[in-house]
Amino acid sequence: xxxxxxxxxxxxxxxxxxxxxxxxxxxxxxxxxxxxxxxxxxxxxxxxxxxxxxxxxxxxxxxxxxxxxxxxxxxxxxxxxxxxxxxxxxxxxxxxxxxxxxxxxxxxxxxxxxxxxxxxxxxxxxxxxxxxxxxxxxxxxxxxxxxxxxxxxxxxxxxxxxxxxxxxxxxxxxxxxxxxxxxxxxxxxxxxxxxxxxxxxxxxxxxxxxxxxxxxxxxxxxxxxxxxxxxxxxxxxxxxxxxxxxxxxxxxxxxxxxxxxxxxxxxxxxxxxxxxxxxxxxxxxxxxxxxxxxxxxxxxxxxxxxxxxxxxxxxxxxxxxxxxxxxxxxxxxxxxxxxxxxxxxxxxxxxxxxxxxxxxxxxxxxxxxxxxxxxxxxxxxxxxxxxxxxxxxxxxxxxxxxxxxxxxxxxxxxxxxxxxxxxxxxxxxxxxxxxxxxxxxxxxxxxxxxxxxxxxxxxxxxxxxxxxxxxxxxxxxxxxxxxxxxxxxxxxxxxxxxxxxxxxxxxxxxxxxxxxxxxxxxxxxxxxxxxxxxxxxxxxxxxxxxxxxxxxxxxxxxxxxxxxxxxxxxxxxx
Amino acid sequence: xxxxxxxxxxxxxxxxxxxxxxxxxxxxxxxxxxxxxxxxxxxxxxxxxxxxxxxxxxxxxxxxxxxxxxxxxxxxxxxxxxxxxxxxxxxxxxxxxxxxxxxxxxxxxxxxxxxxxxxxxxxxxxxxxxxxxxxxxxxxxxxxxxxxxxxxxxxxxxxxxxxxxxxxxxxxxxxxxxxxxxxxxxxxxxxxxx
Numbered sequence: 001x002x003x004x005x006x007x008x009x010x011x012x013x014x015x016x017x018x019x020x021x022x023x024x025x026x027x028x029x030x031x032x033x034x035x036x037x038x039x040x041x042x043x044x045x046x047x048x049x050x051x052x053x054x055x056x057x058x059x060x061x062x063x064x065x066x067x068x069x070x071x072x073x074x075x076x077x078x079x080x081x082x083x084x085x086x087x088x089x090x091x092x093x094x095x096x097x098x099x100x101x102x103x104x105x106x107x108x109x110x111x112x113x114x115x116x117x118x119x120x121x122x123x124x125x126x127x128x129x130x131x132x133x134x135x136x137x138x139x140x141x142x143x144x145x146x147x148x149x150x151x152x153x154x155x156x157x158x159x160x161x162x163x164x165x166x167x168x169x170x171x172x173x174x175x176x177x178x179x180x181x182x183x184x185x186x187x188x189x190x191x192x193x194x195x196x197x198x199x200x201x202x203x204x205x206x207x208x209x210x211x212x213x214x215x216x217x218x219x220x221x222x223x224x225x226x227x228x229x230x231x232x233x234x235x236x237x238x239x240x241x242x243x244x245x246x247x248x249x250x251x252x253x254x255x256x257x258x259x260x261x262x263x264x265x266x267x268x269x270x271x272x273x274x275x276x277x278x279x280x281x282x283x284x285x286x287x288x289x290x291x292x293x294x295x296x297x298x299x300x301x302x303x304x305x306x307x308x309x310x311x312x313x314x315x316x317x318x319x320x321x322x323x324x325x326x327x328x329x330x331x332x333x334x335x336x337x338x339x340x341x342x343x344x345x346x347x348x349x350x351x352x353x354x355x356x357x358x359x360x361x362x363x364x365x366x367x368x369x370x371x372x373x374x375x376x377x378x379x380x381x382x383x384x385x386x387x388x389x390x391x392x393x394x395x396x397x398x399x400x401x402x403x404x405x406x407x408x409x410x411x412x413x414x415x416x417x418x419x420x421x422x423x424x425x426x427x428x429x430x431x432x433x434x435x436x437x438x439x440x441x442x443x444x445x446x447x448x449x450x451x452x453x454x455x456x457x458x459x460x461x462x463x464x465x466x467x468x469x470x471x472x473x474x475x476x477x478x479x480x481x482x483x484x485x486x487x488x489x490x491x492x493x494x495x496x497x498x499x500x501x502x503x504x505x506x507x508x509x510x511x512x513x514x515x516x517x518x519x520x521x522x523x524x525x526x527x528x529x530x531x532x533x534x535x536x537x538x539x540x541x542x543x544x545x546x547x548x549x550x551x552x553x554x555x556x557x558x559x560x561x562x563x564x565x566x567x568x569x570x571x572x573x574x
Numbered sequence: 575x576x577x578x579x580x581x582x583x584x585x586x587x588x589x590x591x592x593x594x595x596x597x598x599x600x601x602x603x604x605x606x607x608x609x610x611x612x613x614x615x616x617x618x619x620x621x622x623x624x625x626x627x628x629x630x631x632x633x634x635x636x637x638x639x640x641x642x643x644x645x646x647x648x649x650x651x652x653x654x655x656x657x658x659x660x661x662x663x664x665x666x667x668x669x670x671x672x673x674x675x676x677x678x679x680x681x682x683x684x685x686x687x688x689x690x691x692x693x694x695x696x697x698x699x700x701x702x703x704x705x706x707x708x709x710x711x712x713x714x715x716x717x718x719x720x721x722x723x724x725x726x727x728x729x730x731x732x733x734x735x736x737x738x739x740x741x742x743x744x745x746x747x748x749x750x751x752x753x754x755x756x757x758x759x760x761x762x763x764x765x766x767x768x
Contacts, residue, residue, distance in 0.1 A: 070739060070742065071739055074736065074739070074741075141736050145697050145735070145736075147695070147696050147697075147713065148696055148697075148736070148737070148738065187583055187584065188583065188584055188585045194585075229714075230697055230712050230713060230714070231712055231715065269591070269594065270588055270589075270590070270591060270594060271583075271585040271588050272585050272586060272587075272588035272589075272590065273590065273594050273598070275585045275586075294623070295623060295708060295709045295710050296710045296712070297624075297627035297691075297709075297710070297711075297712060297715045297716070297717030298627045298629075298712070298715045298717075300625055301616060301622070301623055301625055304623070305609070305612045305613060309605070309608065309609045309612070312605055312606055312609045313604075313605025313606070313608055313609060314605065316601075316605055317598070317601050317602055317605055320597070320601040321594075321597070321598060321601065324594070324597045325594075376608070380608070380611075380612060381612050381623065382612065382615050382616075382619065382621055382622055382623065384708075385621060385623065385707055385708060385709070386706055386707075386708065387708065388699075388708040388709070388710065388734075389699045389701065389708055389710070389734040389735055390701070390706075390708060390734065455704075455706075456701060456703045456704060456706040456708075456732075458699070458701055458732050458733070458734035459734065460734075460735075460736040460741070461732075461734065461741065461742050462741070462742040463742045464732075464742075466742070466743070466745055468743055469742070469743040469744070469745045470653045470655070470674070470743070470745075471651070471655070471674075471678075471730070471745045471746060471747050472730070472745060473703055473729075473730025473732060473745055473747075474730075475703070475704075476704070534583060534585075535583070536588065540591045540592070540593045540594075542593065546593070549597060553600065553604070556604075557604070560608065564611070564615075567619075567621050568619070568620070568621065570621055570705045570706055570707055571621075571702075571705050571707060571721055571722060571723055571724050571725075572620040572621060572721075572722040572724065573620075573621055573622065573624070573707065573719055573720060573721050573722070574620075574621075574622045574624060574719075574720045
């Protein structure tokens with residue numbers, strides 16, 4: 001391989017592979033940069049496709065519109081899940097893995113050629129699975145529960161995609177080894193790298209679970225294996241399916257810290273606390289497979305309670321810690337910058353017109369209040385009886401992966417384009433409003449689906465009027481109203497998503513090239529120096545953050561007990 | 575930072591600030607509380623998941639459902655789906671299959687039944703509306719759940735696990751009648767047999 005470097009010695013050949021970014025001061029490995037660019041573009045492409053498919057789903061469930069015929073609806077729903085939940089988010093995560101390892105550590109990326117192989121595998125896998133779904137005989141939903149069977153190339157596509165991701169994970173780990181070896185940093189790695197490592201570790205667990213279940217399922221689909229136990233399938237499949245969402249949580253928390261660092265020079269309140277929270281993710285998030293098995297026969301309540309609570313809510317503890325330390329870091333940085341008026345002066349005077357900052361704050365609030373709280377309630381063993389497989393479930397996870405992860409990723413894109421494509425963001429007005437439009441749309445999607453789910457409306461259901469069914473049932477009129485509002489929200493979210501795609505594509509193609517001069521006159525990441533540094537804030541006078549977490553806690557506790565009241569009203573059962 | 579040389583610090587040696595310690599303690603205690611509420615509800619609550627289930631072959635379950643229907647059938651709906659009124663406290667069979675729930679059950683308010691639910695083919699969902707009880711149904715596993723209807727009316731069972739192209743057509747029914755209606759119906763059927 002051509003990239004063997006001699007530790008401690010940077011020759012001329014080595015030097016030309018790097019550039020120093022005038023905006024961030026980061027030492028950027030050229031090969032890593034190209035890979036980051038290509039993975040970002042691929043991710044945004046899948047977001048565009050998957051987002052439009054999502055609109056079709058919402059417009060079909062809006063019973064007054066009822067856009068697609070049944071067969072196409074189930075196909076589009078399957079394709080929507082794969083395109084956004086897998087391909088958009090995971091290609092973006094590849095870019096983030098390379099960013100938080102090679103770029104943040106000022107190191108070269110391990111084995112860039114193999115990174116291209118990983119990219120190729122992921123792309124081929126994603127396209128194969130997409131084609132399989134669009135051919136119409138693999139409408140098995142994102143979950144593909146057996147005995148529902150897809151065509152073999154659907155599983156082959158997913159397996160290739162996973163192998164590519166696994167290679168990416170090892171490139172991340174290899175880059176850490178190289179950076180340590182070549183002494184590109186001292187002491188502990190920066191928090192962004194630590195978070196990236198957390199994501200990689202959970203990702204490896206995730207992919208291992210996927211391999212354990214998808215390979216036998218592939219063999220079953222071609223007839224080599226006769227039977228796959230549906231319950232076992234679910235247990236192991238969700239070791240992949242849910243854990244991969246925990247990678248998303250981890251990576252968007254990394255993005256929150258990263259945006260706050262780049263824009264405001266925010267440091268974590270304390271390195272120990274933020275890292276311990278990531279460590280709790282590694283140790284306990286994997287138990288969440290149980291969230292999907294709470295009303296399943298054949299599993300004991302003891303197992304369910306222990307696992308669904310991540311061993312007494314220790315992973316929730318991790319998220320609640322980040323929920324304090326991220327706004328705390330922003331408040332501390334703002335106060336250091338002189339915004340000290342009152343309890344919320346730091347918030348009022350924050351750069352709300354900067355799309356990266358707006359996206360960070362909206363993502364933080366919506367992930368916490370909508371996604372986080374609903375997730376814990378949904379994952380409570382008995383309360384799950386009220387919500388299992390209702391629209392409450394997609395309501396919850398749209399709050400986490402769309403309002404949370406996707407919005408955070410959108411926000412950081414406004415910084416990644418100037419840094420890695422060396423172009424200015426075009427259409428600044430559109431960019432400025434984009435996070436707000438998208439946030440309003442996705443908040444509506446999450447809330448109205450949760451509302452319909454609370455009324456018992458089934459998810460993944462083409463027609464809740466049951467027009468052609470022998471036996472029918474009338475859902476309340478409110479449920480139909482909620483589905484209508486969900487459709488409208490989806491239109492707003494699609495507009496927000498389109499604004500994002502347009503700004504990204506136009507900036508990459510037509511954006512003004514950033515010069516060294518631009519970096520001085522028009523800095524995009526004034527706080528960038530702290531990103532690659534170790535060290536926490538010293539101040540803990542954070543009245544605003546104390547108020548915010550108190551409000552969060554009260555909302556959490558109230559909503560939690562309200563749901564126990566709902567549960568007490570249904571038929572007694574045991 | 576510029577005044578000091580870069581320190582080779584390690585994250586686990588950093589101090590813990592009081593504000594952080596308070597918030598972590600609150601979050602930890604809240605987690606413990608939520609954990610023990612689930613256990614408390616198993617002891618004191620009235621809505622809990624059953625822990626009784628058996629492996630069963632789908633055809634065996636189908637046979638038992640047929641025998642159950644023959645024993646207690648009281649009629650049929652317009653499309654010929656049997657309506658079954660089992661005695662209170664008895665074992666009740668409900669089969670889910672592509673794409674219906676079989677049979678229609680008629681239960682009495684305030685009485686308790688041991689409902690045995692299983693699938694004859696794929697996975698299905700049991701979403702009893704509008705009371706809003708949602709359970710998962712597996713092929714090969716029989717879930718035994720003790721159910722006590724606490725209101726009268728016609729309840730829909732909506733399949734809420736995607737089960738192929740007819741998924742949205744899969745609806746079942748449970749009718750809950752009050753004790754007086756049930757007694758009257760029993761008397762009429764006894765009179766009819768004499």
